[in-house]
Structures are given as structure tokens and as C-alpha cells.
Amino acid sequence: MKKISILFVLCLMVLGLTACGRPARPGKLAREARKTYGSAKVVSKVKTPIGYSVTMHDKLQDFDYTIYSYREVIGLFNYRGEISDTFKASLVQKIIYDEKIAVDDLKDRYDATIDVGGSINYVYSANPDKAKQAAIEFADILQRNNLEGRLDYVEITALTLGTYLSERTGFKPDHDEEVGRITLPDKTWKSKEDELIELYTIYAREIDPSAIYLRKEVKKLKFTQYDLKDIGGSNGAPNYWSSPVTFYYFKAFDGGEFYMGDFYLKNPNDPTTIDMVNNYAQRTYPDD
8 A cells, every 4th residue: 555655646746747847838829929029810729749839920010920839858757848939030031021122132242142040140151241241231121120129139140151260270161150240229240359359358257357358469379388289179279380379368357467368278187178278377467
């Protein structure tokens, strides 16, 4: 009798855990869609193997999008209900259709292609300047159709065939590389260099929360204190003594300067890890 009771309790626990992660049903999905994006009518409802899918017709800009629910596994016998949608991607596609003449014109002028991703969209061109200008003009098209700010924070990333790896490794890369990106609604352009400065500032502030960016210096590896045999990592790592490396300099809380390098060194105490180059512990001061 005791064994049966224990088994019964365990079954109830399992049922309770799995019930917590039930995917949202169509009614809730429709309410969530209207709450987030505004007035819309239900076009269709479908039960999927992992949840539910509802197609909505947006009344403001006259297009269909899908909102769907599913269960995400977060542990043994434990699930979490999730909701996602195609609103931004569907709206961007609708704008491209409505603005076909303008979009085709910028594609022709800049020899560009557009890949719709919703929150992040990509504009490609073999020429980096053309990729940038095409992205800026595509952002203009999206922004003039950004009714009620529903495309706010959408990004357009300009991509082109990169030179970063070829400079370091000597071979021409077969992938595209970011030139920069522009964000709605203010359409602020950030070059790849701007983003790298922001990124290394984040790294620097993990060491010194008051770090302030000062400048960057690019040097060939052979003119630094670092040895090629100690370099760690693979993607983008300098492979030759003539490879360029970049140092981002920051002002520390005490007035001294330190740098963050854009490459990694093997950790002598743990061969499975690598450490980002920095001289925070050995930095020099203005009065030294």
C-alpha cells in the first residue's frame, strides 16, 4: 500500500510539472497579438505538434502575420510555455512589396540584395560603401512605413565580403562581413569600428567599471611584446609575425592607462582556456 501511495504521489508531481508548461491556446495568442501590435482579426487557428499557431490580419497596415506557442524543455519533466511571432518580418515583407519600385531601385543602384529577418535585416553588396548606402536608404523606406513605432529598434545590417581575416591569415574569406548597422527609428549609423569600440569598452569595464575609452593603436604582432607561439583561439587570431593586432586604450579609475587587445593568449595554467590580452595589472601611469 505504501509503494502504491508513493507511486501515486510521483505521478501527480510529474503531471503538475508538465502542466505548468502548457503552450498558450489560440484565444490567449489572439489577445496577446492585439495587446502587442494593435487591432487585428483572426484568420485561422492550427494545433501544431508542440502548441498552437494563429494567423492574424493586421488592420492598420493590411497584412497577415503568425503568432504561435510552444513548449520549451527546461529540465526533467519540466517545460516552459513560450510565445513567438512573425510580426516584424511579415511587416517588413509587406513594406518591401508596397515599396517595390523604391526597393528595386536601390538594389539596382547599389548591386544589393536584402535578406529579411524581422528584428535584424541584412543588406548585402560586394562594395562596402554601397552596402552602407543601400542599408541607409532601406532604413529610410522602413521608417516612413513605421506606423505607431511598431518597427522601433529594428536593425538593418550592412554586409560585404570581409578583409579582416585575409589581412591576418593571408587567404580570402568566403563569407560576408559586417560593415555597420543602422537602427530605427532615429536611423543612427554605427560602423563596425564603432561597434568594436563599444564591445571592447564593455570588456574593459568588466575589469575596471570606470574605464573610459581613449584611442586605439594598430601594430604588427612582431612589434609587440607578445609571442606568436603563445597566441590562442582560431577565428581571426593572428597567424604571422606580420599580422596586425589592435589595442584599445582606456583611462583607469586612478588616472592610469591600460589596454585591451583584440586577440587571445593561451592560459599557461589551463591549456583548455584562453585569456583576452590586457595589461591592467601591469599598466603604467602618467607620472611613471
